[in-house]
Amino acid sequence: MLRLSxxxxxxxxxxxxxxxxxxxxxxxIVMACGGLLETGVRLSIPPQRLSGVPIVVTGNQSYxxxxxxxxxxxxxxLVDRVRAIPGVAEAVPDLSVPAAVLVGGKVVGDAxxxxxxxSAAALTPYTLAAGTPPVDPADVVLDARLAxxxxxxxxxxxxxxxxxxxxxxxVxxxxxxxxxxxxxLFFSDAETARLTDDGGQLDAIGVRPAPGADTATVAAAVxxxxxxxxxxxxxxxxxxxxxxxxxxxxxxxxxxxSIFGSWAVLIALFGVTSMLGLSLQQRQxxxxxxxxxxxxxxxxxxxxxxxxxxxxxxxxxxxxxxxYMLGRVLLDQLTGSGVVSATIAFHQGVIPAxxxxxxxxxxxxxxxxxxxxxxxxxxxxxxxSEAVVERHWLTRPRLLLALLFLAAGISMSVxxxxxxxxxxxxxxxxxxxxxxVGVGFALxxxxxxxxxxxxxxxxxxxxxASPGFLAVRNAKVRNIRMAGAVAPIVLLVGIAAxxxxxxxTENAVKTGTYAxxxxxxFVLDSGTGGFTPDVVSRVQALPGVRAASELVTTxxxxxxxxxxxxxxxxxxxxxxxxxxxxxxAGSLADLRGAAVAIxxxxxxxxxxxxxxxxxxxxxxxxxxxxxxxxxxxxIPNDDALFLPADLLARHTTxxxxxxxxxxxxxxxxxxxxxxxxxxxxxTIPGAAVSDREGLxxxxxxxxQILVSANYTIVAMIVGYAAITVVNSLVSxxxxxxxxFALQRLTGFRPGQVLRMLGVExxxxxxxxxxxxxxxxxxxxxxYSWVKSGSLIPSGTFGIYLAIVAGAVVLTLAATLLPAAxxxxxPPIETxxxxx
Numbered sequence: 001m002l003r004l005s006x007x008x009x010x011x012x013x014x015x016x017x018x019x020x021x022x023x024x025x026x027x028x029i030v031m032a033c034g035g036l037l038e039t040g041v042r043l044s045i046p047p048q049r050l051s052g053v054p055i056v057v058t059g060n061q062s063y064x065x066x067x068x069x070x071x072x073x074x075x076x077x078l079v080d081r082v083r084a085i086p087g088v089a090e091a092v093p094d095l096s097v098p099a100a101v102l103v104g105g106k107v108v109g110d111a112x113x114x115x116x117x118x119s120a121a122a123l124t125p126y127t128l129a130a131g132t133p134p135v136d137p138a139d140v141v142l143d144a145r146l147a148x149x150x151x152x153x154x155x156x157x158x159x160x161x162x163x164x165x166x167x168x169x170x171v172x173x174x175x176x177x178x179x180x181x182x183x184x185l186f187f188s189d190a191e192t193a194r195l196t197d198d199g200g201q202l203d204a205i206g207v208r209p210a211p212g213a214d215t216a217t218v219a220a221a222v223x224x225x226x227x228x229x230x231x232x233x234x235x236x237x238x239x240x241x242x243x244x245x246x247x248x249x250x251x252x253x254x255x256x257x258s259i260f261g262s263w264a265v266l267i268a269l270f271g272v273t274s275m276l277g278l279s280l281q282q283r284q285x286x287x288x289x290x291x292x293x294x295x296x297x298x299x300x301x302x303x304x305x306x307x308x309x310x311x312x313x314x315x316x317x318x319x320x321x322x323x324y325m326l327g328r329v330l331l332d333q334l335t336g337s338g339v340v341s342a343t344i345a346f347h348q349g350v351i352p353a354x355x356x357x358x359x360x361x362x363x364x365x366x367x368x369x370x371x372x373x374x375x376x377x378x379x380x381x382x383x384x385s386e387a388v389v390e391r392h393w394l395t396r397p398r399l400l401l402a403l404l405f406l407a408a409g410i411s412m413s414v415x416x417x418x419x420x421x422x423x424x425x426x427x428x429x430x431x432x433x434x435x436x437v438g439v440g441f442a443l444x445x446x447x448x449x450x451x452x453x454x455x456x457x458x459x460x461x462x463x464x465a466s467p468g469f470l471a472v473r474n475a476k477v478r479n480i481r482m483a484g485a486v487a488p489i490v491l492l493v494g495i496a497a498x499x500x501x502x503x504x505t506e507n508a509v510k511t512g513t514y515a516x517x518x519x520x521x522f523v524l525d526s527g528t529g530g531f532t533p534d535v536v537s538r539v540q541a542l543p544g545v546r547a548a549s550e551l552v553t554t555x556x557x558x559x560x561x562x563x564x565x566x567x568x569x570x571x572x573x574x575x576x577x578x579x580x581x582x583x584x585a586g587s588l589a590d591l592r593g594a595a596v597a598i599x600x601x602x603x604x605x606x607x608x609x610x611x612x613x614x615x616x617x618x619x620x621x622x623x624x625x626x627x628x629x630x631x632x633x634x635i636p637n638d639d640a641l642f643l644p645a646d647l648l649a650r651h652t653t654x655x656x657x658x659x660x661x662x663x664x665x666x667x668x669x670x671x672x673x674x675x676x677x678x679x680x681x682x683t684i685p686g687a688a689v690s691d692r693e694g695l696x697x698x699x700x701x702x703x704q705i706l707v708s709a710n711y712t713i714v715a716m717i718v719g720y721a722a723i724t725v726v727n728s729l730v731s732x733x734x735x736x737x738x739x740f741a742l743q744r745l746t747g748f749r750p751g752q753v754l755r756m757l758g759v760e761x762x763x764x765x766x767x768x769x770x771x772x773x774x775x776x777x778x779x780x781x782x783y784s785w786v787k788s789g790s791l792i793p794s795g796t797f798g799i800y801l802a803i804v805a806g807a808v809v810l811t812l813a814a815t816l817l818p819a820a821x822x823x824x825x826p827p828i829e830t831x832x833x834x835x
Contacts, residue, residue: 016311018731019364023315025720026268027360028323032716033261034352035327036334040253044345045239045246049180052125053092054215055207057082057222058241060231063621066563067248069555070619071653073201074230082205085221087213092206094120097195098529098654099185100686101142101150102159102166107527107686109149113183115162117192123206124177126186130154131173134188141173141186149183160185161685162195164532164656196655204241239343245653249340256334259428263717265359266435267491270442271724272363274487301369308368309361316357323356324348326716333712402443409436409778416782427502430783434498435491438775442487445771449483452767464759467752471759482760485815486768488728489807492721493772496803498779499714504795505780509787513637520578520661521670522677523551523695527686530656533646535684536571539660542680544673546665547577550645550657558641559615559623561606566640567619569648569657578661581642586610586630588642597630597642616641618651637787722810729814733757733822740819741827750823754816761815765808772807773800 059072099115131154412433552569681687
């Protein structure tokens with residue numbers, strides 16, 4: 001059987017190529033999504049600045065099983081306790097503060113540079129390329145890249161800004177390293193402690209074991225001393241101490257990979273099974289002839305399984321390398337758009353490769369067994385008859401499977417509307433609905449095609465005459481074959497329209513909500529890490545200013561109610577005039593100290609009211625009991641809790657507010673106020689002014705950058721669906737070459753055959769687009785209802801037209817081009833040639 005299978009493969013090049021492509025691309029996509037999932041689970045963050053020591057201690061960056069969004073710092077007293085541990089040769093404190101170099105009052109080099117204590121230079125290590133270490137408060141050592149960008153040398157006096165303070169510093173040295181891409185300014189240890197102004201807290205402690213001491217043993221001893229307040233890292237885990245915000249990217253990456261990976265698995269399974277089903281359907285005559293000459297059902301089944309297994313092994317083996325590259329491209333898109341940190345290292349090991357190969361092989365073998373079962377059990381004479389005209393398609397397993405997919409898809413839509421609330425998990429139920437409903441329609445496609453062909457036969461015939469008559473006749477008689485073309489287009493339209501309108505709705509809602517939440521006419525942005533606390537009062541005193549408020553945005557925890565709560569820090573004096581706050585009770589003017597303002601819905605959910613306290617953990621894990629001083633009406637799609645900006649800023653990594661909102665005194669004032677603010681910003685290094693439109697536009701631009709990463713993954717899945725469409729249509733069309741040749745021998749001209757195919761393709765598109773639109777609605781409509789309260793998704797009608805146009809172009813090209821190419825051969829030769 002093996003020899004027969006391999007010999008027969010040579011005579012079915014089109015079917016083999018189509019099946020191979022389905023297996024190759026399907027397994028590659030599943031492997032790539034598996035690589036993203038493994039990357040998120042492993043969360044390897046190679047150290048850069050902390051690579052010079054084998055053990056790093058930092059604050060515990062988690063609370064209640066969730067990653068903190070801001071850096072949790074350590075008590076400086078811990079350094080001496082770590083130094084006293086047996087086997088520790090050195091414990092080096094590490095402090096940081098946002099800083100930048102100024103030349104001519106302008107920020108040069110890396111705007112996101114940090115000032116650090118000189119002792120911490122040994123953690124990389126940095127080495128002095130020139131000059132001496134900093135000793136006095138005004139001394140500074142620059143890294144070589146920053147010194148080159150600022151065009152300064154040892155001995156120069158330059159301007160700098162650290163933690164919002166303008167400084168005049170003396171460059172005493174230049175340090176060099178090859179392992180850190182970001183810039184650094186090194187101050188003396190005492191000056192760095194003064195600049196951080198954090199009450200004796202550290203970012204991290206680098207630990208160097210004594211000569212001959214075992215790193216693992218020392219690390220275990222350090223963990224006992226540090227306890228639950230800190231975390232001890234070795235190896236690649238040291239990067240978590242250096243980039244604490246990156247840890248949250250592991251959860252994000254895992255969620256994205258799981259959602260899109262599940263879609264990819266479903267679509268790959270469908271693509272592989274539909275392609276193999278079509279291939280076996282086209283081989284009914286061959287199978288019937290084998291049965292007629294004495295082959296047993298078992299022999300035919302083994303032959304088909306061997307062929308499928310050979311193709312699966314070859315296709316999945318060849319897909320491993322492209323899948324790895326595709327996974328890296330997807331991660332680069334996610335990191336480039338800021339969805340996850342660029343410091344996360346990509347990992348795609350054996351498990352994703354084996355998983356992708358197994359899924360493709362199981363799909364292929366399962367489809368082969370199901371499709372071949374009826375063919376090998378049918379009596380040879382009946383099989384010869386059914387090889388010419390397909391009659392039976394609706395089996396009990398197929399019907400049950402179709403109903404299962406449709407029920408699952410509809411259930412997802414119902415759950416989205418009735419159970420889910422607006423949040424990150426909303427897409428997890430709405431998104432798969434279009435895929436599930438699309439697969440359900442695809443399984444029922446032969447019956448739907450036959451029914452709709454009968455309904456549409458009169459209009460089609462009236463509009464297209466004899467080509468339409470033949471096309472409708474083919475659709476009714478060979479509905480199974482036409483369904484093979486309809487099914488992938490249904491999935492293509494359903495996925496593309498559903499996901500794109502889901503995303504356009506998300507964009508519109510977020511942009512509209514942000515625009516409504518901002519009452520300010522202008523915003524002052526800091527490019528050097530934040531504004532000192534006195535700046536907002538100075539802005540408030542400017543002529544033409546009605547109100548000014550600091551703005552700090554982070555996230556944290558409400559005890560007993562989970563994480564992912566957005567915290568918005570504002571200034572009590574100016575908040576009511578600069579942010580949208582439909583007050584119900586209390587006042588934002590009382591938002592001082594440990595205070596919080598919440599919505600009516602939150603008050604009900606938390607079971608609290610004015611005067612009560614709400615237990616909160618801030619972004620760095622600090623626990624507070626905030627007094628509820630104000631309650632506002634519910635704001636659709638905006639569930640932020642309002643806290644004092646100064647309180648919130650102290651518990652962020654930067655330590656300062658980076659934005660100040662400004663409201664003009666009257667409607668005629670904005671133009672004049674802009675000039676005043678521009679002049680004021682010129683006195684603060686790194687500050688810039690944007691108007692309201694620019695603020696909203698910038699938020700939309702950031703949102704679009706984040707969305708581009710999602711579009712990349714969706715485009716990959718839609719691309720595979722498009723490949724399945726082309727694959728199926730080209731294979732089906734090339735199989736009909738003998739049919740076209742017989743038509744030509746009976747008097748048809750090539751143009752007439754092509755017109756008949758054009759009408760068939762139009763009929764296929766019409767049916768598939770209608771079903772695909774229904775499948776897309778299962779995702780887009782529930783998502784839009786939850787997000788915006790409207791059944792009509794946001795987004796232009798042009799999106800739908802582009803999807804429809806793409807489906808039509810793919811269908812016509814994949815049908816007419818192979819047919820036209822096949823008709824270049826004389827029809828008598830085509831009729832006599834083997835299939």
